[in-house]
Each structure stands twice: as structure tokens, then as C-alpha cells.
Amino acid sequence: MRMQDKSVIVTGGASGIGLASVERCLQEGANVVIADLENSGGQARATELNGKHQGRCVFQAVDVTDTAQVDRLFADTVAELGSVDAVFNNAGIGGTCAADELEDDEYLRIIDINLNGVFRVARAALQVMYRQGSGSIVNCASILGVFGQTGTAAYTAAKGGVVNMTRTLAIEAAKKGVRVNAIGPGYIDTPLLAALDQELLDGLISLHPIGRLGRAEEIANAFLFLASDEASFVTGAHLLVDGGFTAGKS
Numbered sequence: 001m002r003m004q005d006k007s008v009i010v011t012g013g014a015s016g017i018g019l020a021s022v023e024r025c026l027q028e029g030a031n032v033v034i035a036d037l038e039n040s041g042g043q044a045r046a047t048e049l050n051g052k053h054q055g056r057c058v059f060q061a062v063d064v065t066d067t068a069q070v071d072r073l074f075a076d077t078v079a080e081l082g083s084v085d086a087v088f089n090n091a092g093i094g095g096t097c098a099a100d101e102l103e104d105d106e107y108l109r110i111i112d113i114n115l116n117g118v119f120r121v122a123r124a125a126l127q128v129m130y131r132q133g134s135g136s137i138v139n140c141a142s143i144l145g146v147f148g149q150t151g152t153a154a155y156t157a158a159k160g161g162v163v164n165m166t167r168t169l170a171i172e173a174a175k176k177g178v179r180v181n182a183i184g185p186g187y188i189d190t191p192l193l194a195a196l197d198q199e200l201l202d203g204l205i206s207l208h209p210i211g212r213l214g215r216a217e218e219i220a221n222a223f224l225f226l227a228s229d230e231a232s233f234v235t236g237a238h239l240l241v242d243g244g245f246t247a248g249k250s
């Protein structure tokens with residue numbers, strides 16, 4: 001068991017990559033908090049998963065745009081589980097719009113969830129982990145943190161910010177027993193892509209030399225590695241898990 005008795009928080013844990021990561025950590029012996037929006041279905045997921053594994057799975061309603069809710073998540077987790085050993089800073093939204101038509105409200109909403117939300121969660125995690133003298137934070141970035149793509153000005157700004165903020169957090173935390181890394185998924189088959197039509201999906205698939213979309217479990221496995229002691233010398237990394245997308249054209 002690679003995460004025996006560890007306490008793990010997964011934001012956006014009710015769906016897609018987050019939910020797969022919750023299950024993966026439970027399989028490896030962790031107690032896991034699904035931190036997601038009130039109406040995300042997180043309570044039902046936690047109820048389903050509880051009892052299937054040795055570790056506990058609990059749900060806490062959290063909106064990562066709300067600092068008080070984020071701080072309460074960490075205080076409650078320490079009170080209930082005793083520590084926070086790993087965090088997957090994974091909550092995020094998509095959104096496609098040409099830059100010249102992108103309204104302030106939509107731009108700011110994407111930045112507030114995908115970038116500011118990652119900061120709020122990381123700050124709260126660092127405060128707890130510095131007191132413990134240990135911990136691992138994994139931020140969910142994207143191939144669109146290192147590549148541009150038409151229609152994604154806000155998303156790419158946010159994810160690029162996550163990649164570089166991860167480096168700064170990593171060097172600040174390095175001597176305090178805390179590691180901070182990012183994962184850069186390629187396109188992954190989750191509800192985030194549900195709005196895309198088949199023609200667009202086929203185009204996206206063709207950008208991955210491996211020739212398919214990724215599976216949520218494949219990102220969960222990368223999270224598990226970075227969260228666990230197996231990655232004890234890894235910090236400040238942006239681990240691309242992208243079927244070769246960023247390696248070049250096949």
C-alpha cells in the first residue's frame with residue numbers, strides 16, 4: 001500500500017480525473033476527502049466509495065473561489081483525519097471563446113477557478129504542511145500550460161500560470177519537507193470534453209501520437225506517484241502525461 005493511512009484532499013474530486021484519483025488513493029490505503037461543489041454529486045460518490053476500501057472517503061462542499069471555504073476544508077481535514085499529507089489541486093473548468101469576443105466576466109471566472117483557486121488551495125496546504133514538516137502538493141496544469149491553442153486565452157493564461165507558480169512554490173517549500181509539482185495532462189476522456197462534437201474530438205485525438213485520448217486513471221497514476229514517497233526527490237516538476245502531444249508531430 002503506497003499511501004497507507006495518509007490523508008489526501010482532492011479538489012474537483014467528484015468527477016473525471018479527480019474522482020479517478022480519489023479511487024486510486026483509496027486503493028492504496030489512504031483516507032480521502034472529495035472537495036467539490038455542493039451540487040457536484042460528491043456526497044453520493046463518497047457514500048459509494050466508503051466501505052469499498054480500508055480507508056475512509058468523506059465529502060466536503062468547497063468552492064475554490066472562496067478563501068474561507070478553502071481554509072475551512074484544511075482545518076476540518078486536520079481535525080477529522082489528523083493531517084494533510086497530499087493534495088491534488090485539480091478543480092478546474094474549460095471554456096472556448098476567441099480572444100476578441102471573450103467578455104471580462106468569463107475571462108475572470110476561468111482565471112478565478114483555474115489559477116486563483118489553485119493558489120488558494122496551495123496556500124492553505126502549505127500552512128498545514130509547514131506545521132507538519134511534510135507533505136506533497138500536486139497542481140493540475142495542462143499541455144495548454146505550455147502550448148497555445150485557438151479559443152483558449154483565459155485557460156492557457158491560467159494553466160501557464162499554474163506551471164510557473166508551481167516552480168516558485170516548490171523552491172519556497174523545498175527546505176520545509178514539502179514538495180510541489182504539477183501534472184500536465186493531454187486531452188483526457190472526462191465530462192470536461194462532453195461538449196465537443198466528434199469531429200473536433202477526432203482532430204484532438206490526431207494531435208496525440210499515441211492515437212487516442214488519455215484515461216482519467218492514467219492521470220490518477222501520475223498523481224499517486226507524485227503524492228507518494230516514491231517521488232521524494234521530485235519537486236518543481238511539470239510532469240506531462242499527454243500521449244506524446246508535446247513531443248512533436250508524428
Ligand code: NDP
Binds near residue numbers: 091
Ligand atoms: P471534470 O469536469 O470532470 O471535473 C472537474 C471537477 O471540478 C468537477 O467535479 C467540477 O464540479 C469541479 N469544479 C468546478 N469548479 C469548481 C470550483 N469552483 N470549486 C470546486 N470544484 C470545482 O474535469 P476533468 O476531470 O477533465 O478536469 C480536472 C482537471 O484537469 C482540471 O483542472 C482541468 O483543467 C484539467 N485538465 C483536463 C483535461 C481534459 O482533457 N479533461 C486536459 C488537461 C487538463 P462540477 O462538475 O459540479 O462543475
